[in-house]
Amino acid sequence: MIVQSIKMAWEAITSNKMRSFLTMLGIIIGVMALVVLVSLVNGATGAVTSEITALGNDMVTVNIRDDKGSPMRLEDLDELAVLDAVGEAAPSGSMNATAKFGYSDVTVSLYGTTPAYYNVQGLHMKYGRFLKTADVENASYVTVLAYNTAEELFGKADVVGEQLTIGGRSFLVVGVLEEDTSLFASMIGGYSAYAPFTVESRMADEPYVTALSVSPGGNTDETESQVESFMLARFNQDEDAFRLMNMSSISDAMSTVTGTLSLLLGGIAAISLLVGGIGIMNIMLVSVTERTKEIGIRKAIGAGKKSIMMQFLIEALMVSLMGCLLGLALSWLILEVATVIAKTIAFSMSIGVVLLAVGFSSIIGLIFGLYPANKAANKHPIEALRYEG
């Protein structure tokens, strides 16, 4: 009987293709809204979250805003590094300077730091080496360049051993980092170079540590609280003296925001699906009236209430599900195009959102098909037969 009802529904739907399509349109748009919006948000969130994880993994950064007359020195970082929840600690002084090689020049962010920075930030070398302890102790004019900085200045990446000037001083390139293809890098842009803390602090005329980053020795939350109490102790329990940031707390906050966002967008999409459902009900009611005679004939030759009910219910369900399918196909197309446009983010439909769309469409089809189907099933056979439309 179900197979028959499906066949009958198919015949009814295909016998008036334009109308069926227009009826489906509400569902198509609703499903598209749901799937595309949720997938876009999920894709962006996924990309950003993985960026954050890749970027600073789980480091804790501290910015000192007010040293209270007892500024931090490079040596003070050793006290921090011995805390058991702290892996390594590295300063990160920064200044802007012009880097020159031959006739080309570029404004770089010059970071003054120590060898620990390499692990704390999770960097990778392409050529040469990172800064060494001796470079810091001797205040050697050596620098490590970001990949894009090397390319911009030298027109190539393998520039270890080359000499260039930064802020008017001559530096020896000892290493080049791997190319950073992440979304963050392309968003933030800019060129960076790394020099020994002692060199950069002299150039920037800032002998103290104003910013530092710490890698965890184990649990990141533990690290955060230990660093915080260390800093509080250092600055007379003044919370305003410094600011502590943790990448995982940033990504937590971010997923809360995007979670709310996808819920909101999903809600809007659900409303448009609901409107689509009302469209189905409307057309089904018209269809039931138009097909009164058919219902009468079917009843006369032996169709019971249940069969008629089933026929129209399945028809509503089928319109809804076909709309859903078309909506999914279009969503897939849109997401493919979005992926091409966004370049760095791959948008895809998750099984979850597909199931959600199918489930929601089925429920809509059933609920809004119920009333028309019931109306059809309850027609009196004699009156239905007498109907001339």
Add this chain to the structure above:
Amino acid sequence: MSSESRPIITMTDITKVYTVGGEEVRALDGANLTIREGEFVSIIGPSGSGKSTLMNIIGCLDVADSGEYILDGQSIEQYSEEELARIRNKKIGFIFQNFNLLSRMSALANVELPLIYQRIHMGDRREQAAQALARVGLTDRSNHKPTELSGGQQQRVAIARALATNPAILLADEPTGNLDSKTGEDILALFHELHRAGNTIVLITHDPKIASQAQRRINIMDGRVTEVGA
């Protein structure tokens, strides 16, 4: 011969009253009727005499207000709609004045329709429907839609649909009313053929010429049944 065979329809004191605007219309007023297996009976009466009302009750599309109706050994009482539908499906083959075919479907699919509601499987259904179409001589029109058939052919398809389930009776309400006289005669010839093959046929008409073709003629007047001839 016919008086010895088993009764298919037995009606005793059947009444059907419609109330329109506070006024009672006694569409059937104590009708008594017996139709036996294998009979070809015509029911004739003027407009408004209660023919269609009687046919609706015989065909289980409606139930009487009072009186007893036994169809094929089964007493039809206040059954639910679902049960009445099942009885119609099994025991009645309707043939209407305006054919009442589903225009979207082929002739074969129309004939299959009552078999679908009997939950007969595809293969058997096709075969049974094809046989019924063959009996009315329309095998070569199986895949035509009703709109591609003449009136007479459409009525043949309707007759095939009524025959397909092997019902206890064929119930025809003015089956030739929408046809020209030549085509009407062809349809009547088909009824005679089916009658000879053993089908029980009840033919409702207001045309005495058609009514007289039946083996037995029943008159209906103001909701009361009287028998003429024998």
